Every structure is written in structure tokens, then in C-alpha cells.
Amino acid sequence: MKRMLTMVAALVLVLCTFVTGAMADTTMYVRTGNGKTLNVRSEPNTGDNVIYRFQYGQEVTVAYHLGNGWSCVRLAGAFDQDGYVMTKFLVNEKPGKYVPSSADAELAQPATSKESFTMDQLNEVLKTGRSVAPYTITLYPTRASGWVYLRWVPSRNSQQIATFPAGKEVRVIAELKDWYQIEDPDTGVVGFVNSSYVH
Numbered sequence: 001m002k003r004m005l006t007m008v009a010a011l012v013l014v015l016c017t018f019v020t021g022a023m024a025d026t027t028m029y030v031r032t033g034n035g036k037t038l039n040v041r042s043e044p045n046t047g048d049n050v051i052y053r054f055q056y057g058q059e060v061t062v063a064y065h066l067g068n069g070w071s072c073v074r075l076a077g078a079f080d081q082d083g084y085v086m087t088k089f090l091v092n093e094k095p096g097k098y099v100p101s102s103a104d105a106e107l108a109q110p111a112t113s114k115e116s117f118t119m120d121q122l123n124e125v126l127k128t129g130r131s132v133a134p135y136t137i138t139l140y141p142t143r144a145s146g147w148v149y150l151r152w153v154p155s156r157n158s159q160q161i162a163t164f165p166a167g168k169e170v171r172v173i174a175e176l177k178d179w180y181q182i183e184d185p186d187t188g189v190v191g192f193v194n195s196s197y198v199h
Contacts, residue, residue, distance in 0.1 A: 025074065026062045026187075028090040030054045035098030040083035044070035051075070051083050057095050060085070065187045069152065069161035088150075088162045092186055125154045128177035137180065137198050139168045150191040154179035161191050 030038045037053040044066055052075055054060055061074040063082060071087045139148040150162035154176055162184065164170070170193070174181035180198065183190045 028060050028062050028092060029094045030056055030058045030060060030085075030089060031091045031095045032056055032089050038085055038089050040073060040075065040085055042083065044068070044072075044084040046086075048084075051081075054085070056098055059094070060090060062090065065189050067189060069159065071187075087187065087189055088160055090187075091163075091165075122153055122155060125176055125179065129174050129181070130176075131174050132172060134171050134173050134183075136169050137172055137182070139164050139170060139193060139197050140166050141197060148193055148197045150182070150184070150189065150193055152191055154181075154192040156194065162187070162189050164193075 032038050035056050037055055039050045040052040040054060041048040042051050061076070063072040063074055065071045065087055066084075069087055070084050071090060072082050073085055075081050075083050141148050147163040147165060148168065149160040150164065151158045152161050164184075169185070170182040171185055172180045172182050173190070176192075178195050179192050180195060181190065181192050
């Protein structure tokens with residue numbers, strides 16, 4: 001009985017350590033598509049109050065990613081609270097000085113609620129999906145200075161929830177016609193990338 005209690009206590013300790021590590025804050029940086037500030041909102045919704053603004057290139061402490069295109073960030077100092085920003089404007093490495101480009105202009109466009117795809121079109125693509133043993137792929141945009149967009153559904157006309165630079169490695173969790181469902185190993189965000197960006 002004593003041995004059993006010792007094993008249970010050890011298992012609980014390991015699980016606590018794992019959960020604590022998984023919940024640890026992450027350092028990321030702001031990279032807006034127009035070189036301007038990033039709005040921090042009171043709730044994960046573009047209609048909610050702006051409670052703070054991060055500067056382009058500013059270091060940000062990310063508490064966790066919601067998986068729906070938003071991330072919870074820490075606001076230290078006088079605020080001492082959490083806020084929410086769109087995940088697509090966070091990157092793992094500090095960006096260089098902002099230089100306008102056509103890719104940035106597309107990234108800067110606000111997400112619209114009127115996405116131009118039908119449920120029938122979406123269902124046709126989703127029917128082609130199949131689960132796979134997870135494996136890693138490398139993404140390449142059409143231009144070396146461009147970006148690969150992570151979409152919330154497998155359609156080029158759907159909302160972008162993240163952007164990846166050339167050479168970014170991601171984990172494939174399902175394959176569809178012309179699309180991969182992937183997970184970003186750095187953030188845990190899941191979405192779809194077009195297969196034309198994989199070489």
C-alpha cells in the first residue's frame with residue numbers, strides 16, 4: 001500500500017510539472033502588416049474595447065493561444081491584467097525595421113466577416129480529408145520575402161489566423177485535396193495551409 005501511494009505521489013508530481021511547463025508564458029514580438037501599433041482588447045473580439053497598444057517590434061508576454069485566431073497577453077505595470085491580440089500579428093523572432101511590401105499590404109487588411117466561400121464548397125474539400133500520422137513539412141511562400149497564411153478553414157478566401165515566413169516548419173495532422181491541416185509547434189495554433197506552399 002505504501003509503495004502504491006509513493007507511485008501515485010510521483011505521478012502527480014510529474015503531471016504537475018508537465019502542466020506547469022505547458023502553461024508557461026512565452027515571449028513573442030509584434031509584427032503588424034502596416035508597421036503601426038497592435039490593439040490589445042479586453043476580450044478576444046475586434047468589437048471589444050482597446051485597453052492598450054503594443055508598438056511594432058515590441059516584446060510581448062503571451063500567456064496562451066486560444067486557437068481561434070486570438071492570444072491572451074500579459075499587461076504588466078500599472079495595468080496588471082491580461083488582454084487579447086490577434087495571433088497573426090505575433091512572431092517568434094524580433095522583426096527588423098518595417099519595410100512596406102505587397103505582402104504586408106495584404107496582411108494589413110482587416111479580417112472581414114463576409115468570407116466568399118459557400119458551405120457546399122467547403123464540404124467538398126473537407127470530404128477529401130484523411131488523418132495521417134503527424135509529420136513535419138517546411139513552408140515556402142511564392143516569393144522569398146513573402147508569407148504563407150494559415151487559414152481557419154481550407155479556402156483561400158477565408159480569414160487568416162497566422163502568418164509564417166519562408167522555411168517555417170509545421171506539423172501536418174491531416175491531408176485534404178490541395179490543403180494540409182497543420183499545427184504550429186511553437187504556438188499550438190491549428191489551421192489550414194495550401195499545398196502549393198510546400199516543396
